[in-house]
Amino acid sequence: MTMIAPSLLAADFSRIGEEARRAFEAGADWLHLDIMDGHFVDNISFGPEICAAVRKAVGPDRFLDAHLMIERPDHYFGRFVKAGVNLICFHVELGDEYYIRNTLKRIRRAGVKNGLAVNPATPFETLLPFLGEIDLLLVMSVVPGFGGQSFMPSVLDKVVKAAEWRADHQASFLIQMDGGIGKNNADQCALAGADVLVAGSSTFKAADMAQAIAEMK
Numbered sequence: 001m002t003m004i005a006p007s008l009l010a011a012d013f014s015r016i017g018e019e020a021r022r023a024f025e026a027g028a029d030w031l032h033l034d035i036m037d038g039h040f041v042d043n044i045s046f047g048p049e050i051c052a053a054v055r056k057a058v059g060p061d062r063f064l065d066a067h068l069m070i071e072r073p074d075h076y077f078g079r080f081v082k083a084g085v086n087l088i089c090f091h092v093e094l095g096d097e098y099y100i101r102n103t104l105k106r107i108r109r110a111g112v113k114n115g116l117a118v119n120p121a122t123p124f125e126t127l128l129p130f131l132g133e134i135d136l137l138l139v140m141s142v143v144p145g146f147g148g149q150s151f152m153p154s155v156l157d158k159v160v161k162a163a164e165w166r167a168d169h170q171a172s173f174l175i176q177m178d179g180g181i182g183k184n185n186a187d188q189c190a191l192a193g194a195d196v197l198v199a200g201s202s203t204f205k206a207a208d209m210a211q212a213i214a215e216m217k
């Protein structure tokens, strides 16, 4: 079944530990942590210390995935490993083939899963050198930086291509989609091949988070 990962970016930051627990109590499979540095994207969110506080709040067994929208993932990822996240994803737009490949390898060597994120405007072909070396592909369905934006259906084609590539090459990376996702488009994402749906506004801001997650599933 498709997994749902509420994005903590849409939570009430004045009660962040409680909000993280609320997501799992409502049926979340993972919790998605959006890390923004004000350079790679035009917004600043939170860093490793908040991630460590979230880990403490939810206990050791919950799956936390960190989406680094930052310029130097190679420099900072170790701090997120120490904070206790399970997966670290960064953007394919950030560097040349050597930089991306090397950073992917280093993340795995540090003992967590790796992931590569792709912006809506970046073509599928940019991902080809790396698809055999990732645990997760994150296809952005909004321009990263802010929650609450509208879903871009044009990216579904990239998800279909990634799912086809995965089947043809007997690969096993998960496909995650993120941005503007809720009960009205979750089915399109899953049918295109997405395994994990990130949802911020449609979960944390729902009147009933458990019902919102159940409806998406």
Ligand SMILES: O=C(CO)[C@@H](O)[C@H](O)COP(=O)(O)O
Residues within 6 Å of the ligand: 007, 009, 010, 032, 034, 067, 142, 143, 144, 145, 146, 147, 148, 149, 178, 179, 180, 181, 198, 199, 200, 201, 202
């Ligand atoms: O990474 C991002 C935005 O950059 C996302 O994770 C959003 O935070 C998802 O929020 P909604 O679009 O679901 O409100």
